[in-house]
Amino acid sequence: MQPAIRINEVRKCYGTLQALDGVCLEIMPGEIFGLLGPNGAGKTTLISVVAGLARADSGSIEVMGADVIVEYRRARRMLGVVPQELVFDPFFSVRETLEIQSGYFGIRKNGAWIDEILHNLDLTSKADDNMRSLSGGMKRRVLVAQAMVHKPPVIVLDEPTAGVDVELRQSLWKFMRSLNREGHTIVLTTHYLEEAELLCNRIGMLKAGKVVALDSTKNLLENFSGLYLKLRVDCTELPADESFHVVSRDVDLFTLRLEDFQQLERVLAGLRRAGVAIREFELQPPDLEEVFVRIMNRH
């Protein structure tokens, strides 16, 4: 199957900074792909190169089989990008903005689809309002709508939920899922790892311009198996024991890292033997945040 996005050995420098250092990545049609990494890892640069906003120093990129340089017109028609910054043109209303954006993609009469996008993003009542008068959240919705006007098979969202309230975040998640169900490939960068864990089938992690992890969300979580045991006990010190490792402590609340469930019984038995009484007890599986931190620390 042809990848929705194929990134091959892409390098990009800004002066002495190596923003992308030989990135290879394939994102398949129908995926919700999460691109994670700390600030300055190269996520936005990678998106910019895919979208043609920046030019790679070397390597190649294809969107639905179209090279982003050689066949830039076809590649850009296949791609919808929601930029990270909250940018807008203050001269126009929401509807005018979307009509103009449609025209930029060669679509003249796009009223029915624009109405549908406005409805799906809860923007219908704001259609004739000037962009300046909208709240930050509403402007963010318009950015998503602008990326959708030409019904691109691949949609890239660069931190779409940064700085938005819970309600909008959830409505954006719902919208992204519905787009994905309709067959759109979604590429998402985010700092909210909970969001990536919830939405993405597959995750790529970037650090210093290199891909340091690339796997399904399920595999990433399983490969970094382990459990966290939170205990509130009747003392402020736990007995020294090689069977567990204390990750953090807050007075009488201890967080222990366990390798597996079998270790749980050994820890509890050891505490009983030492005469430690357990007041509260909570077992947590590892989350993507933990996986992320461990991968970033490893590289």
Next chain:
Amino acid sequence: MTIFLTLLHKEFLRFWKVAFQTVAAPILTSILYLVIFSNALDSRVVIYENVSYGAFLVPGLVMMSVLQNAFANSSSSIIQSKVTGNIVFMLLPPISYIEFFGAYVLASVARGLTVGSGVFLATVWFVDLQISAPLWAVAFAILGSANLGALGLIAGIWAEKFDQLAAFQNFVILPLTFLSGVFYSLKSLPPVWQTLSHFNPFFYVIDGFRFGFFGASDAAPAVSLAVVGTSFVVLSAATLLLLKSGYKLRH
């Protein structure tokens, strides 16, 4: 064609939506120039026989407005889009550099001609003006505004902040326009300044445009047309190269 027409329409709307600032204000400024200068100098300055100074001034003021507004249109549009970041909406779609160039320059021509027509209609009532060769006047108005539209694009692409664009406007465009013969004939200058003025391309635009009214000019109109036409070819080539390379637009 839809892509090009949309970009052109958007650029046209952009200045038309703020027509008080982009059209009405320069017309008022030109009326003030005419009233003040013609009252002060009408009886003292004679350039062509049977042509009052006020009548001589009108074509110059019209063309000055055409040039300054054509430059302002493309340059301010680009710099605003760059500074606010909304240029991304034009960089993400499949707009070719030729469509980009064509739309911005044509919109500049449209604004230049709109303001120029407005200045002409507002000032023509104050003076007794003939139009002896209207086609020459139209040709110079279109080519002049296209030149400045392209130059505005170059300035807008080069500038990274409003301050730099204002410097370009105040230290390049304004002196070249004022020293091009808007308010005087070259023949009234000392020989050295006459020679230097021939290196100012704006002089040929205004002189050729004035020929369309009076049938008389400092330089032969065909020479002026050739200079202005060549200038447009050079500026267009430079602008297209910048747009194609993505200079200061795509990293």
